[in-house]
Amino acid sequence: MNIASISDLEKIAENKLSKHIFGYYSYGAQDMISTKDNSAAFDRIKIYPRVLRDVSNIDTKVNVFGKTLDSPIFIAATALQKLAHSDGEVGAARAAKRRNVVYSLSTFSTGSIEQVAESLNPNLWFQVSFFKDKNITLSLINRAEKAGFQAIIVTVDMPYSGRRLPDIREPLTVPDHISFANFVSETDDKPSDGWIGHHVVHGVESNLSWDSIKWIKANTKLPVLAKGILSPEDAKLAVEAKIDGIIVSNHGGRQLDSVPATIDALPGVADAVQNRIPVFFDGGVRRGTDVFKAIAYGATAVFVGRPNLFGLAYNGEKGVDLVLDILNEEFKLSMALAGCSSVKQINRSYVRKMPTYTS
Numbered sequence: 178m179n180i181a182s183i184s185d186l187e188k189i190a191e192n193k194l195s196k197h198i199f200g201y202y203s204y205g206a207q208d209m210i211s212t213k214d215n216s217a218a219f220d221r222i223k224i225y226p227r228v229l230r231d232v233s234n235i236d237t238k239v240n241v242f243g244k245t246l247d248s249p250i251f252i253a254a255t256a257l258q259k260l261a262h263s264d265g266e267v268g269a270a271r272a273a274k275r276r277n278v279v280y281s282l283s284t285f286s287t288g289s290i291e292q293v294a295e296s297l298n299p300n301l302w303f304q305v306s307f308f309k310d311k312n313i314t315l316s317l318i319n320r321a322e323k324a325g326f327q328a329i330i331v332t333v334d335m336p337y338s339g340r341r342l343p344d345i346r347e348p349l350t351v352p353d354h355i356s357f358a359n360f361v362s363e364t365d366d367k368p369s370d371g372w373i374g375h376h377v378v379h380g381v382e383s384n385l386s387w388d389s390i391k392w393i394k395a396n397t398k399l400p401v402l403a404k405g406i407l408s409p410e411d412a413k414l415a416v417e418a419k420i421d422g423i424i425v426s427n428h429g430g431r432q433l434d435s436v437p438a439t440i441d442a443l444p445g446v447a448d449a450v451q452n453r454i455p456v457f458f459d460g461g462v463r464r465g466t467d468v469f470k471a472i473a474y475g476a477t478a479v480f481v482g483r484p485n486l487f488g489l490a491y492n493g494e495k496g497v498d499l500v501l502d503i504l505n506e507e508f509k510l511s512m513a514l515a516g517c518s519s520v521k522q523i524n525r526s527y528v529r530k531m532p533t534y535t536s
């Protein structure tokens with residue numbers, strides 16, 4: 178049987194991966210209200226198509242920071258990709274390169290900054306976390322810049338890790354051959370109480386402010402984006418802090434549970450920003466119509482997190498090829514059937530939020 182959707186791939190990934198690893202990739206914080214709503218909220222939004230337009234050529238290209246990308250579907254930073262497949266981050270970055278889209282690399286990756294740079298993807302962005310030891314943060318940014326990464330994504334919604342219940346019940350353990358590759362020199366000396374991963378994550382700083390963002394900006398020539406903005410007030414502060422872009426994100430529902438679905442938060446952020454800087458989006462994107470809706474509400478491009486992990490689990494790098502192909506095909510068809518031949522034409526007039534009905 179052919180694989181027709183990201184949902185098909187998710188089922189395959191669930192069968193292939195251990196319960197523990199699939200659970201780590203899938204779960205959200207607490208009761209997963211926000212994780213579930215990220216997807217459900219898309220279903221409440223309807224597309225009003227326009228007809229009798231020339232849709233014989235559909236152009237999905239977008240411009241981001243002066244570069245033209247072939248599609249607005251990018252890959253989000255997610256930790257520990259080699260748990261899905263040995264191709265890991267490098268394989269996913271190569272798949273993104275073939276489609277001329279952005280691959281973003283997590284600080285907590287299992288392929289290092291330098292290894293992923295060898296994918297020769299010219300659109301690599303690095304997701305940096307703040308550490309209590311500022312030198313660690315600084316060194317990561319310097320390494321990414323030196324390796325040719327094109328932007329720095331600062332994750333701002335994780336002063337602490339969210340309360341993810343399966344991980345509390347049974348903490349994730351990682352096989353010996355897999356490590357946080359950006360910290361290998363520090364892992365030479367493994368702590369006696371277990372895996373270095375927990376030590377790295379616990380080194381994350383919780384005393385952050387917009388000055389921290391300014392400090393990052395002062396320490397890199399690359400564009401800096403804040404990932405994890407939901408409130409219009411924070412979006413305004415981000416613009417004031419002269420940040421280069423925002424990613425509307427709730428971390429796939431893995432941080433504070435009960436925050437809004439990101440597609441519900443997006444219009445407010447886009448209104449606050451008023452096109453002064455690009456607004457990106459992630460959370461629950463599983464179909465081309467989801468991409469269409471996010472762009473209609475003001476996103477320049479979207480990132481997919483878990484779909485990339487499902488693709489890796491299915492067939493490594495080739496599985497990520499398939500993820501991007503499915504999403505791009507679906508997005509192109511959504512554009513055509515909605516009457517838009519270029520991404521610029523997609524705007525709010527095409528979407529409306531409908532009331533939910535219960536039977």
Ligand code: FNR
Binds near residue numbers: 256426
């Ligand atoms: C994440 N995410 C994430 N974000 C980040 O800034 N740094 C990280 O290391 C990680 N790690 C991570 C691991 C896993 C397993 C998941 C599922 C997510 C959040 C990620 O970048 C993104 O915000 C969400 O995944 C988007 O939601 P979807 O596409 O997964 O629904």
